[in-house]
Amino acid sequence: MNVVDRRQFLGLTLSAAAFSAASNLLPFDDRYAHGKVLGADGMPVSPQVEGPETMFLTWPGDPTSTICIQWVDQDHGNELEIAYSPLESDNWQIAKVTTKPFPMTKDKVYRASISSLQPGTEYRFRMGADAPTFRFRTMPKKLTDTFHFVSGGDAGTGSHAIGTNQLAARQEPYFALLAGDLAYDNGKSPRTFIKFLKNYRAHMVDPQGRLIPLLACPGNHEVDGAYKQPREKAGSYLSVFDCFFPDTTYGVYDIGDDFSLVLLDTDHISPIEGEQTSWLEKTLAARQDKKHLFVANHVPAYPSYRAANIDSDKPGTGAAQRKLWCPLFERYNVDVVLEHHDHLFKRSHPLTDGRKDKYGVPYLGDGSWGMLRPLKEPELRPYLAKVSSSYHMTAHHLEGDERFHIALEENGRIADVCMTRNKRAARRG
Known part of the structure; x- marks a missing residue:
């Protein structure tokens, strides 16, 4: 892994596109203080939205050919349909909308799952002949051009989460990945979850007007009880993300021929030890031909705030992952692990067995999309290359077998900017 300073970054092949996206985020006038569009009262402005206020997109399966359109609303008692077509075509097709209860309320989850879409294609959809039209795009089959997405964790529903939403949307990402602690509903506050969805709908629209799909894995604040709980204790979260997690709360997105994204559950619903770890090894082993192999989970193996206790007999934060998962990440040359939970920004050194190794695995993140803590004894965490107390998200730009990670x-x-290269195709020498 190479660390790239800002000056070097501007001189690299990929940086022109990456920095162009980043520079569009810098304040243009006083309304953009702290990265948020502000009103006259100094509070973040939520634009008026057309259609359901809670509508968002995710992928139920292959991101090159499927989409799931969902929203939460009152039970209107009538059958709904969604019409969709490629952006440049009038060949409209119809998808049925199904409903199911939204837990702990009288509301319903409305869902239209669409398959057999064309890869790398822009689509539009509407909920009636005179209804507003919305846009999205499918993932390309081959990542022949620069491909980018954004990631983070620990969002919540406050003004800083809105600011980071706006920052993320202006990157024009193919998707956003939140690795745990989305709304902070704790599995028992559906109205908090709805507020999160409303914020996402209002602000996670890219400059071209496309809705940005949301991917997520569970964190402790999705679950009533935080750890080792049954599925029904994560009612709000799984009411919409069960389209990808129907049985377990871990899985893998194979995005075209070149990129695999593994989503894990750090003991919130699915235990770390046992079936999930066995599945993880098989999943990583089967994807050694991928140009890009990422893993995301919530609780960090290498925390920036909580105690890891790596050299102690007392288990610390991330002990189970370090014992069971990190050896697999190292054995199968995972490119990057995205982890959060500690409400700071961090980038670890590339690590093997917890120690700096240029051939090791870097761990990025630590969850400050909308939550923040002060620094705590960073000098006692030699595995960290960089850490700060700042709200942030990371833009990942992938091209060829290289990746830039721009915090x-x-x-x-x-x-921060760092670069990683495909280790599965490389040989030590």
Whole structure:
């Protein structure tokens, strides 16, 4: 893994596209203080939205050919349909909308799952002949051009989460990945979850007007009881993400021929030990031909705030992952692990068995999309290459077998840039 300073970054092949996206985020006038569009009262402005206020997109399966359109609303008692077509075509097709209860309320989850879409294609959809039209795009089959997405964790529903939403949307990402602690509903506050969806719908629309699909894995604040709980204790979260997690709360997205994204559950619903770890090894082993192999989970193996206790007999944060998962990440040359939970920005050194190794695995993140803590004894965490107390998200730009990971603070400043290369195709020498 190479660390790239800002000056070097501007001179690299991929950086022109990456920095162009990042520079669009810098404040243009006073309304963009702290990265948020502000009203006259100084509070973040939520634009008026057309259609359901809670509508968002995710992928139930293959991101090159499927989409799931969902929203939460009152039970209107009538059958609904969604019409969709390629953006440049009038060949409209119809998808049925199904409903199911939204837990702990009288509301319903409305869902239209669409398959057999064309890869790398822009689509539009509407909910009636005179209804507003919305746009999205499918993932390409081959990542022949620069491909980018954004990631983070620990969002919530406050003003800083809105600011990071706006920052993320202006990157024009193919999708957003939140690795746990989306709404902070704790499995028992559906209205908090609805507020999160409303914020996402209002702000996670890219400059071209496309809705940005949301991917997520569970964190402790999705679950009533936080850890080792049954599925029904994560009612709000699984009411919409069960389209991808129908049985377990871990899975893998194979995005075209080149990219696999593994989503894991750090003991919130699915235990770390046992079936999930066995599945993880098989999944990583089967994807050694991928140009890009990422893993995302919530609780960090290498925390920036909580105690890891790596050299102690007392188990610390991430002990189970370090014992069971990190050896698999190292054995199968995972490119990057995205982890959160600690409400800071961090980038670890590339690590093997917890120690700096240029052939090791880097761990990025730590969850400050909308939550923040002060620094705590970073000098006692030699596995960390960089850490700061700042709201942030990370833009990942992938091209060929290289990746740039650009950490952007809430105000649009570049906090950190690092580059990783495909290790599965490389040989030590």
